[in-house]
Amino acid sequence: MSLLQGRSIVVTGAGRGIGRETALLCARLGASVIVNDPGVSETGTGGDPGPAAEVVREIEACGGRAVASLDSVADWVGAQRLVGAALSAFGRLDGVVNNAAILRDKIFHQLDPADWDAVVKTDLYGPFYVSRAAAPHFREQSSGAMVHMTSGSALIGNLAQAHYMAAKLGVVGLSKSIALDMARYNVRSNCVSPTAMSRLTGTIPTSSRGGAERLRQLEKAAPAKIAALVAFLLSDLAREVNGQVIGARANELYVYSQTRPLRLVSRSEGWTAQSIAEVALPALRPAFTPLERTSDVFSWDPL
Ligand SMILES: NC(=O)c1ccc[n+]([C@@H]2O[C@H](COP(=O)([O-])OP(=O)(O)OC[C@H]3O[C@@H](n4cnc5c(N)ncnc54)[C@H](O)[C@@H]3O)[C@@H](O)[C@H]2O)c1
Incomplete structure (x- = not known):
């Protein structure tokens, strides 16, 4: 029997890139798929039913089951409709892949509230919205898996992405909280930090330091490589994996560290600004995290 046989899975942003490959693989592994994608531009404007319809066509042509959804995940009612579409089309819901995202890179002092709102909303x-819409069904059936796309940009850092970094680190907190709250109902929640050539990575400015190098590295990293990890996390093979952040880039898989205190200093009389500078700082400094970007940390070509 196929890995996801009989399962019903919602994939958001499934019309292009990583979401598309995830939807196609889930269907090949036996799942019925809600292919959610309003077909917006990389900044979230416009709309086109074509990408979602094309993925549905491809799945059906291979004998699979899929339904297109053009709802925006940035809308509470749309997210409810999206989950409702899985229940009415397939009679159940077993997995959610929160993959949809947009980018509006702007250096921080030029970032305006409209760009902040659009990126954080999506x-x-x-x-x-989508996880919350699925949660009551998962609780009722005592099973379910959620996979959320975070980003190395948030976990490590990149220029001109304050809104994207805030949102994608927020997703890590969201996932961890769902993992903690819903473990008792046999519901798992994990994050994937992908690196793959796609429309979004095509927006990386080649003029920026490291930009051209990142794009060159990405040429080897196909979105389909990410889909295998997502399918694993959705399946029962991952029953012991909950609350984790796992990275994938070409043939590499890596687990990300999660924040813990690294060094501690204490003084019975407490601290002053001066004693922090003189005593605490030299003791803590070796544990400081360098202010790096993803290209500093991933300095080798994808393997
Ligand atoms: N490609 C990478 O290297 C990379 C790196 C880090 C993180 N990610 C994350 O992986 C995910 C997929 O990225 P991708 O590179 O495949 O991007 P992509 O632009 O190719 O695909 C994203 C899809 O999401 C859809 N979308 C946008 N807003 C939506 C909304 N409101 N509702 C529903 N769908 C919406 C778009 O129409 C698009 O088809 C994103 O969450 C992205 O942040 C990607």
Whole structure:
């Protein structure tokens, strides 16, 4: 029997890139798929039913089951409709892949509230809305798996992405909280930090330091490589994996560290600004995290 046989899975942003490959693989592994994608531009404007319809056509042509959804994840009612579509089309819901996202890179002092709102609404509210819509069903059936796309940009850092970094780190907190709250109902929640050539990565400015290098590295990293990890996390093979952040880039898989205190200093008389500078700082400094970007940490070509 195929890995996801009989399962019903919602994949958001499934019309292109990583979401598309995830939807196609889930269907090949036996799942019925809601292919959610309003077909917006990389900044979240416009709309086109074509990408979602094309993925549905491809799945059906291979004998699979899929339904297109053009709802925006950035809308509470749309997210409810999206989950409702899985229940009415397939009679159940077993997995949610929060993959949809947009980018509007702007250096911080030029970032305006409209760009902040649009990115946070899609990239953080979206995963909350869709997960929250699915949660009561998962609780009732005592099973379910959620996979949320975070980003190395948030976990490590990149220029001109304050809104994207805030949203994608928010997704890590959201996922961890769902993992903690819903473990008792046999519901798992994990994050994937993908690296793959797609429309979004095509927006990386080649003029920026490291930009051209990142794009060159990405040429080897196909979105289909990410889909295998997502399918694993959705399946029962991952029953012991909950609350984790796992990265994938070409043939590499890596587990990300999660924040813990690294060094501690204490003084019975408490601290002053001066004693922090003189005593605490030299003791804590070796544990400071360098202010790096993803290209500093991933300095080798994808393997
Ligand atoms: N490609 C990478 O290297 C990379 C790196 C880090 C994180 N990610 C994350 O992986 C995910 C997929 O990215 P991708 O590179 O495949 O991007 P992509 O632009 O190719 O695909 C994203 C899809 O999401 C859809 N979408 C946008 N807003 C939506 C909304 N409101 N509702 C529903 N769908 C919406 C778009 O129409 C698009 O088809 C994103 O969450 C992204 O942040 C990707």
